[in-house]
Amino acid sequence: MLWIKQVHRPLPPLPTLLRAGFALTPREAEVARLRTLGLKVEGIARRLERSAATIRRQLESVHAKLGVHTDVELAQRVLRAEAFLRS
Helix, strand or coil, X not given: CCCCCCCCCCCCCHHHHHHXXXXXXXXXXXXXXXXXXXXXXXXXHHHHCCCHHHHHXXXXXXXXXXXXXXXXXHHHHHHHHHHHHHC
């Protein structure tokens, strides 16, 4: 009889997965994660101690790199990628 054990290794945190999967900078990955969690631009700016204008520019870059046009599409892309990588 052959027993096969599936080994579950913990995956890196989501920002690390985003950097690897979409060539995002560390800050872009963190901004994408926070936006996907539903934080508004101003909330992200406060949390990361950056200006809202900087966060908006980083979101524009994230949208371009992921090929999305809205934050809803961003969230869908990020959550799909996370689900795929965790399966």
